[in-house]
Amino acid sequence: MIDRLLPCVGWLKRYNGETFHGDALAAVIVTIMLIPQSLAYALLAGLPPEVGLYASMLPLVGYALFGSSNALAVGPVAVVSLMTAAAIGKVTAAGGVDYAAAALALAAMSGAILIALGLLRLGFLASLLSHPVISGFITASGLLIAASQLKHILGIEAGGHTLYDLVGSLAGGIDETNLPTLAIGALATAFLFWVRARLKPLLRRFGLGPRLADAGAKAGPVVAVIATIAAVELLALDAAGVAVVGAIPQGLPPLSVPPLDPGLWLELLPSAVLISIVGFVESVSVAQTLAAKRRERIAPNRELIGLGAANIAASMSGGYPVTGGFARSVVNFDAGARTPLAGVLTAVGIGLTALFLTPLFHQLPKATLAATIVVAVLSLVDLGALKRTWTYSKADFAAMAVTIATVLGFGVEAGITAGVGLSLVLFLARSARPHLAVVGQVPGTHHFRNVRRHAVVTSPKVFSVRVDESLYFANARWLEDTLYDRAVADKAIEDVVLICAAVNDIDASALEALEGLNERLHAAGVRFHLSEVKGPVMDKLKRTHFLDALTGQVFLSHYDAMAALDPDTTQDAELSPAVRA
């Protein structure tokens, strides 16, 4: 019982020195990676840098207690930081106490929504985000984030939540470019791209093992941080106009209750829903991929509760919305993390940083952090996916293209909404036109097959049609009209038999359509029958007056129907062994 409430009890029981060794090594590497990232993403979210550190402590402990993945590294991530900036930007002016308080409220709501979805076992709602929509969303967000960081690299003032606003704002301020800032930003960006693409093979060639070479490459941002701090110190670049992070309060996060302002919560609700779902989808994908590699499994509804706990923790310890990060979790896994304790140890590492190392970051140029972000998010941009999706499916391409265009043109929230809406409409448009097969008898058997694909015998006066889909509101009216039109087009037809072998459900709208069809066919002098209705569907129909009103019959098999309605055309069949079975 306690295992179900707190999954950590399970892995703590089996904990030993070997697992600790793996977890501790992973925690050290992830901490080194997380320090610049957490500062940078807080900057992206429009929050003071220490908020990034705070969001990398207690939330990790919250996830470790309730989550189900052994490798997921939780904390601030790029896309959620961008969405946080957009959400709070709508309800308050950037900076100041209100902004940070809104971030806490957003984390609290996001946590509550995730936990509620988990308890109600509604994780499937995340599947409404189709893959092309997520992929388009991440690509467009990456471009938007990269554009938003250019101001730090140029050392100018700019802002905006759409590509148009950002580019316009950058173009307006480009004359003010601060050259020392640009030098640092451009060098850091170039260095980080080089590290990402070339350092690992180079370290291997110098004789390092693959894991050590990988760890070396991941330390690239830390090297950039140290080098640019040194440059600012030695060359007094802050006096030359290079914007630096400045004083970061030293110490552990402030514990508090998130602001309980109903007006603010109501305003933030739509954003909190989107942040929760996007964060969950991003996190659960990487958690599943990594779990599979060790033949472990994660429980999606359990993940919702774990991420919810992380966000509640963030809201009570001066943070902002968090989720499982993609790159960071892969590093955690590769470095040998075996249990969620790796996350707790990472939190300890960040805690020590907050206690003792923050004075070192005073001279850290914001341009360096921006370079870290740009290099990280541009790796998420995958415009090639557009072409691959176009090749595979035009409908999926449309959903992806509309998501990208809307994110860039109208912002993240409009983009995800438009993408999900369009996917739904396109899906319904397809399922609103199910496959209908007019069937005839395979001579000498009890089998009935599509007249277009098989040599079969058909009756001139009985119209036999099979529908390959459950009947529900989106296809009910179409089915009614199509069957009616096809039945009355041929004046010789006296009976219509609908074969329901593939019908798993008939909803109330479809029942109404069948009643209407029965009535319309009756007015036209044609009887309406069903055959091969599944048991559960028949049970539902028996609870209505439909079967009383039906002008025809319900036949157990379509052969029975044909033998009764047109015995002259229907051939006797020697039952084959397959049919008897």
Next chain:
Amino acid sequence: MIDRLLPCVGWLKRYNGETFHGDALAAVIVTIMLIPQSLAYALLAGLPPEVGLYASMLPLVGYALFGSSNALAVGPVAVVSLMTAAAIGKVTAAGGVDYAAAALALAAMSGAILIALGLLRLGFLASLLSHPVISGFITASGLLIAASQLKHILGIEAGGHTLYDLVGSLAGGIDETNLPTLAIGALATAFLFWVRARLKPLLRRFGLGPRLADAGAKAGPVVAVIATIAAVELLALDAAGVAVVGAIPQGLPPLSVPPLDPGLWLELLPSAVLISIVGFVESVSVAQTLAAKRRERIAPNRELIGLGAANIAASMSGGYPVTGGFARSVVNFDAGARTPLAGVLTAVGIGLTALFLTPLFHQLPKATLAATIVVAVLSLVDLGALKRTWTYSKADFAAMAVTIATVLGFGVEAGITAGVGLSLVLFLARSARPHLAVVGQVPGTHHFRNVRRHAVVTSPKVFSVRVDESLYFANARWLEDTLYDRAVADKAIEDVVLICAAVNDIDASALEALEGLNERLHAAGVRFHLSEVKGPVMDKLKRTHFLDALTGQVFLSHYDAMAALDPDTTQDAELSPAVRA
């Protein structure tokens, strides 16, 4: 060609004296019915009474030119009038020029939307309104409309767009009740209920034929109108505080271009979309039912254009949004209307009324019109549908109940939106969990059936599973997780074969899920195969790298798969005639 653009050319060619006789008689009866209705519904929409007459002239001609139903009677209807009041109430204060101008803009937009849907052949979008949502919407609107008319019957001031506001507002004003108004309103209501329930059998007993008796009963509202006008005149009740319709301008409708104010159009857009779709659904249902009785057919996309033309005509001739009315169309049909010319003749009848009879309506009590509305809309209220739907399907009941509660509590637009949203989510929740059947071989055959329902032979090392649904974003992730969990739960399993005989499509999200499943199973040492993939699906898969990455094979038949993967367990089969065919 001209027939396709203007369906009227077709019926005009075949026009003769007999069809004219039917059309003319129907037009007279519908005109008598329409006069009080058009005045009353304009009142309900918050517009001056003459607007109701204007909306009953040119729109009928517009529909006759482009529509496809021979019996549909177009004009102002209750539900659309209520939605018009709600829509305009949001953007402008009641009364005055702006209100009427907004009504014209709403009709123009509604017309444009309907024509666009028709030209783009998007009529299927109307099927997103499931039957329980429409039924709940009409019931709740009927209650709301009846409540909104009580103020006229009591002779007090009241208002509101939700039941709560209406009841509160009525309760606040009930002390001001005008007794002569209440007397007229209550008597008219009682009389109209009596006419509806009892008059037709009574007339039959007095020896009238069924059609004449029916026509007599339909004239009930006209009798109430004449009697109450006489009462006001004779007893000078207007001086006693009975609100009367007052001066109605005499003459034909003013022709004009609808106001082209982009800000107003943008504000009205969501309402115009809802009005168009609700109006179309209401109209097309009755048109189809009536067409079927004469073995005729209507074309839904043609209907969209006909109703669109009617609304454009309304917007250019001082009207407001119109659609095909249910009761009115049935009367038109029963009275013998044979072609859309009956509508043109009705328009002429209303035109003559507007030219010569409007002075007679000066002393018509608003309470009489309110009584007409109350009696008409209460016949739409069908609370029994709640019980029937509960018996048939809990999901459909939920959609209906939420629609009713939201319309009553938050208004018509919120209600229809909530109903559609909930139906979609409930449908996706069901289709997100398709039926999965683990199958085994029917001994001695090439057939494979569900292990739970048949005595079949299964292989200990091959997991054979059939999915009975197309694979798409809402079920992709679930399928991936479920298949993975079931495959790795049994350590003896070496191969998984997914039988795709019922898979009509695999979208990009499902492709991604299959790729993920293939990778995860590979990591777990299990190969992944497909069997019985349909031709079009296979064509799509061949355009991707999926088949290269697949650790297993694609088998034409599941028997081939089993014979290759576990020849020891798979039994040879003598091909039965059915299988050979």
